[in-house]
Amino acid sequence: MEKRKLGTIEVSKIGMGTMAFSHGYGKIPERQYSMEAIRAAFDYGCTFFDTAEAYGAQLYYEGHNEEILGEALKDVRSGAVFATKFHFKPEETEEGQDIYGVAKSHLIKSLKRLQTDYVDLYYLHRVSDRVPVEEVAEAMGRLMEEGLIRGWGLSQVSADTLKRADQVTPVSAVQNLYNILERDCEDDIFPYCLERGIGVVPFSPIASGLLSGKITVHTEFEKVDDVRNWVPQLTKENIAGNQPILNIIQEYAGKKDATNAQISLAWMLHKYPNVVPIPGSKNKPRILENLSAVQVMFTEEEFNALETALAGCTIYGHRGHVEMEGKSFLKKKPLR
Ligand SMILES: NC(=O)c1ccc[n+]([C@@H]2O[C@H](COP(=O)([O-])OP(=O)(O)OC[C@H]3O[C@@H](n4cnc5c(N)ncnc54)[C@H](OP(=O)(O)O)[C@@H]3O)[C@@H](O)[C@H]2O)c1
Numbered sequence: 001m002e003k004r005k006l007g008t009i010e011v012s013k014i015g016m017g018t019m020a021f022s023h024g025y026g027k028i029p030e031r032q033y034s035m036e037a038i039r040a041a042f043d044y045g046c047t048f049f050d051t052a053e054a055y056g057a058q059l060y061y062e063g064h065n066e067e068i069l070g071e072a073l074k075d076v077r078s079g080a081v082f083a084t085k086f087h088f089k090p091e092e093t094e095e096g097q098d099i100y101g102v103a104k105s106h107l108i109k110s111l112k113r114l115q116t117d118y119v120d121l122y123y124l125h126r127v128s129d130r131v132p133v134e135e136v137a138e139a140m141g142r143l144m145e146e147g148l149i150r151g152w153g154l155s156q157v158s159a160d161t162l163k164r165a166d167q168v169t170p171v172s173a174v175q176n177l178y179n180i181l182e183r184d185c186e187d188d189i190f191p192y193c194l195e196r197g198i199g200v201v202p203f204s205p206i207a208s209g210l211l212s213g214k215i216t217v218h219t220e221f222e223k224v225d226d227v228r229n230w231v232p233q234l235t236k237e238n239i240a241g242n243q244p245i246l247n248i249i250q251e252y253a254g255k256k257d258a259t260n261a262q263i264s265l266a267w268m269l270h271k272y273p274n275v276v277p278i279p280g281s282k283n284k285p286r287i288l289e290n291l292s293a294v295q296v297m298f299t300e301e302e303f304n305a306l307e308t309a310l311a312g313c314t315i316y317g318h319r320g321h322v323e324m325e326g327k328s329f330l331k332k333k334p335l336r
Pocket residue numbers: 016017018019020025050051125155156175202203204205206207208209210212214259261262278279280281282283286287289290
């Protein structure tokens with residue numbers, strides 16, 4: 001598969017989010033199935049895999065997802081790019097804490113679970129308002145010097161915080177919410193990242209499945225650990241409100257002999273040269289379908305017509321809240 005750069009790290013143009021094999025989208029598959037699905041993605045040409053220490057089985061088993069990824073790709077480790085993330089525990093944000101020591105202790109556990117001695121891309125999962133981001137940047141710089149990580153990033157971060165961090169230790173990638181329905185990043189994250197050679201790795205690039213067109217007002221989500229039960233964009237009213245957007249995507253899917261999910265991914269790949277989406281699915285055929293969105297190309301004319309059509313629509317609802325913090329992901333009001 002064609003490659004893109006996140007800072008100096010080369011990755012396939014589309015990556016794979018592995019979260020749902022452990023958490024967030026209902027009942028998880030058997031471990032063997034998950035490993036085979038990851039391996040099928042790698043065999044297809046995907047080299048970029050996104051996990052986190054927090055992706056535990058139904059949330060109670062920290063590192064479950066890292067273990068699956070590490071096991072699935074242990075014999076081809078050097079051909080894969082592993083991205084993982086850590087969260088500060090509340091006691092780790094107290095004044096006087098050695099932030100480098102804290103980050104390293106999280107990293108060491110991730111390395112063990114991933115069966116590797118380095119992580120390619122290490123993110124702070126959520127910036128803490130009790131730990132200056134400059135201290136995190138400095139710690140990440142030290143971990144890079146030690147060869148334990150190749151690059152670092154921030155997740156769901158504002159442009160101001162990103163700039164402060166990037167001045168201390170250059171950032172490789174930002175992992176923020178971005179898709180056709182969530183455009184905040186276009187204001188200041190993309191311009192800054194393009195200027196600085198930083199990659200943008202959108203999470204929920206298919207809007208938690210909504211943009212695939214497979215979710216309807218009649219869809220019932222699973223009752224166990226399924227974020228779609230609380231994503232405001234997935235209320236029946238908002239699904240119905242966003243139908244004109246889904247219809248436009250469907251129309252383009254027809255024209256391009258593609259699926260709606262592929263159009264949603266191809267749209268962002270066309271729009272920005274530094275974007276590398278990480279769609280998530282626990283279904284092997286869909287994983288391959290998403291990766292093959294690299295083959296869907298737009299002419300400038302087609303792309304501009306798509307953008308114009310989308311710009312004429314009202315967006316209903318938003319993805320939800322920064323978990324545990326109760327804040328909206330969005331800076332702006334969701335309706336426009
Ligand atoms: N940094 C962060 O804070 C953060 C937050 C959330 C996620 N992430 C990362 O981003 C990755 C992707 O995000 P996400 O999983 O939330 O959202 P997503 O990729 O936008 O959507 C996932 C949902 O879409 C469905 N889906 C995927 N491909 C499909 C297709 N081709 N056709 C129909 N339905 C499809 C999946 O269902 P099936 O499984 O049934 O296919 C799943 O319910 C995660 O795996 C994780 O690595 C990071």
